Amino acid sequence: MDTAYLSTHPAAGQESGVPLVSIRRVSKQFANGTIAVRDVDLDLGTGEFISLLGPSGCGKSTLLRMVAGLGSPSTGTIDWPGAGEDKAERDLGFVFQDPTLMPWANALSNVMLPLTLKHVPKSEAQERAAEMLALVGLKGFETSYPRELSGGMKMRVSIARALVMRPKILLMDEPFAALDEITRHRLNDDLLNLWWRERFTAVFVTHSVFESVYLSQRIVVMAARPGRVMADLDVSAPYPRDELFRTSAEYAHLCRLASGKLKEAIGA
Amino acid sequence: MSSASPSASVPHDGTDAEARPLTLAEPTILGLPVSFWPRILAPIFVGILVLGLWEFAVRWNEVPSYVLPGPLLVGQTLIADWGTLSASLWITLRITFMALAAAVIVGVALAVLFTQSKWLEMALLPYAVILQVTPIVAIAPLIIIWAGDINLSLLICAWIVAFFPILSNTILGLNSADHNLINFFQLHGATRWQTLRYLKLPAALPYFLAGLKISGGLALIGAVVAEFVAGTGGSESGLAYRILEAGYQLKIPRVFAALLMISLSGIAIFLATSLISHLLLRRWHESALKREN
Ligand SMILES: Nc1ncnc2c1ncn2[C@@H]1O[C@H](COP(=O)(O)OP(=O)(O)OP(=O)(O)O)[C@@H](O)[C@H]1O
Ligand SMILES: [Mg+2]
Numbered sequence: 001m002d003t004a005y006l007s008t009h010p011a012a013g014q015e016s017g018v019p020l021v022s023i024r025r026v027s028k029q030f031a032n033g034t035i036a037v038r039d040v041d042l043d044l045g046t047g048e049f050i051s052l053l054g055p056s057g058c059g060k061s062t063l064l065r066m067v068a069g070l071g072s073p074s075t076g077t078i079d080w081p082g083a084g085e086d087k088a089e090r091d092l093g094f095v096f097q098d099p100t101l102m103p104w105a106n107a108l109s110n111v112m113l114p115l116t117l118k119h120v121p122k123s124e125a126q127e128r129a130a131e132m133l134a135l136v137g138l139k140g141f142e143t144s145y146p147r148e149l150s151g152g153m154k155m156r157v158s159i160a161r162a163l164v165m166r167p168k169i170l171l172m173d174e175p176f177a178a179l180d181e182i183t184r185h186r187l188n189d190d191l192l193n194l195w196w197r198e199r200f201t202a203v204f205v206t207h208s209v210f211e212s213v214y215l216s217q218r219i220v221v222m223a224a225r226p227g228r229v230m231a232d233l234d235v236s237a238p239y240p241r242d243e244l245f246r247t248s249a250e251y252a253h254l255c256r257l258a259s260g261k262l263k264e265a266i267g268a
Numbered sequence: 269m270s271s272a273s274p275s276a277s278v279p280h281d282g283t284d285a286e287a288r289p290l291t292l293a294e295p296t297i298l299g300l301p302v303s304f305w306p307r308i309l310a311p312i313f314v315g316i317l318v319l320g321l322w323e324f325a326v327r328w329n330e331v332p333s334y335v336l337p338g339p340l341l342v343g344q345t346l347i348a349d350w351g352t353l354s355a356s357l358w359i360t361l362r363i364t365f366m367a368l369a370a371a372v373i374v375g376v377a378l379a380v381l382f383t384q385s386k387w388l389e390m391a392l393l394p395y396a397v398i399l400q401v402t403p404i405v406a407i408a409p410l411i412i413i414w415a416g417d418i419n420l421s422l423l424i425c426a427w428i429v430a431f432f433p434i435l436s437n438t439i440l441g442l443n444s445a446d447h448n449l450i451n452f453f454q455l456h457g458a459t460r461w462q463t464l465r466y467l468k469l470p471a472a473l474p475y476f477l478a479g480l481k482i483s484g485g486l487a488l489i490g491a492v493v494a495e496f497v498a499g500t501g502g503s504e505s506g507l508a509y510r511i512l513e514a515g516y517q518l519k520i521p522r523v524f525a526a527l528l529m530i531s532l533s534g535i536a537i538f539l540a541t542s543l544i545s546h547l548l549l550r551r552w553h554e555s556a557l558k559r560e561n
Binding site: 065068069070092094098102103104113114116117145147165 | 446448449451452453454455456457458462466467470471473551552553554
């Protein structure tokens with residue numbers, strides 16, 4: 001697929017329109033008094049690839065989970081102007097830090113899970129799940145159990161499972177943190193390709209400056225205690241990005257910039 | 269994704285599991301892997317050694333058979349009395365299996381109810397614990413009086429002994445489902461029933477099976493102990509009564525033969541439950557997987 005002439009994502013044109021998710025003055029205080037997130041304002045544009053970058057404990061996971069609807073904000077609102085009124089229509093995919101697969105089910109059944117839960121007929125579910133597995137590069141591994149797959153392959157199954165409903169938004173909480181660098185690079189590239197062709201909105205939580213610069217159009221830098229947004233950086237480099245981008249001056253410049261903001265966030 | 273050519277679908281993750289792990293075919297003898305044989309042969313060897321010493325000691329010291337019969341005499345008695353003993357064994361085993369089945373049904377049903385409602389658990393679990401800690405010998409006479417029917421009382425006693433491990437293990441298993449997976453089910457709008465069926469019950473399976481292994485033996489013990497207490501005679505007697513009877517008549521070889529049958533039954537039940545467990549878990553659970561390192 002030769003897409004080099006396209007400088008922005010096809011869906012990125014909608015950025016100026018209504019955002020998919022709109023986070024307004026959201027704070028979260030846990031029962032034990034910890035203020036995990038305070039006064040976060042953030043718009044997630046339709047089709048955007050956004051990274052949430054920040055030190056450990058700055059509330060990235062908490063924020064992501066609230067967007068997913070796992071736990072509600074203490075104050076503030078999270079609206080979905082870019083999605084239908086119907087809450088059930090807000091399909092989203094979620095990828096955890098660990099693959100979180102069902103060990104008793106093979107790869108295909110794991111990917112089928114969201115379809116099974118929505119009572120999609122079995123033959124159709126199988127077909128769609130197999131398609132998704134092929135899309136993440138796991139054709140031929142349908143009947144393998146999680147135990148028989150490598151860490152990177154399990155993560156691929158997890159991504160396939162998150163995408164099998166063709167969600168509008170894919171939320172990922174440090175999905176590749178536990179993988180080695182080579183595997184991580186491969187999965188980053190494959191994720192970008194998937195994003196490019198499936199046109200979902202991607203929110204990617206990470207600790208890694210390099211990963212966030214390589215992947216995203218926008219980097220939201222967060223600071224800890226209490227968790228808040230420090231900076232919102234644009235990464236205007238065109239897609240597709242590859243090894244060339246990793247060695248470019250632009251990349252180095254962006255990494256320095258993001259790393260500076262992150263230092264500020266840690267120091268603050 | 270790197271799906272340019274459909275055949276090259278193996279992801280190059282750069283990890284050692286990139287190649288699909290194969291189950292290494294180990295050479296087998298009579299269908300069992302070579303490495304498995306010592307597990308069978310070693311206990312058999314020890315058994316033969318001990319039996320040989322026992323027979324030798326009994327003969328050397330000329331111990332009378334009403335004190336301690338040698339293993340050969342026990343074997344002869346087992347064959348000679350096979351008719352009565354096997355009928356009794358069948359009766360004991362029937363009660364054992366019925367009790368075990370009841371323990372499985374009630375144990376799993378209660379465990380599921382408890383995980384659906386904390387209130388039910390708080391209200392009922394203490395009573396399950398009381399049943400468990402009360403010595404069965406102590407309450408067996410009461411149960412025999414209340415139940416009226418002797419077979420029913422034996423069944424209840426064996427059930428009481430057998431059901432708690434299944435209950436507590438299944439509760440533990442149902443609560444052990446991965447927290448993130450529970451979140452995932454929630455995200456996809458799973459109903460309680462779906463979460464139970466697709467997540468909690470499969471997650472509980474290894475725990476339930478561990479409970480079943482314990483309860484299988486306990487059901488047998490419960491059936492035997494209850495019959496000891498009941499001490500009933502007649503045509504419908506189990507092995508425990510045969511032991512009592514033979515004891516009164518000083519037919520000690522027969523006592524040993526009956527004991528042997530009980531032990532072998534216990535071993536058979538354990539092996540059967542272990543086999544079931546292995547077959548159900550072999551594809552995915554750590555306990556049933558053979559690691560190559
Ligand atoms: N359930 C909870 N109850 C109480 N405090 C919590 C809970 N979950 C998170 N916290 C606290 O909220 C803060 C933010 O946690 P969160 O997990 O969102 O951070 P994070 O940015 O994802 O960190 P990491 O990068 O290490 O995953 C932390 O101080 C944490 O201790
Ligand atoms: Mg986190």
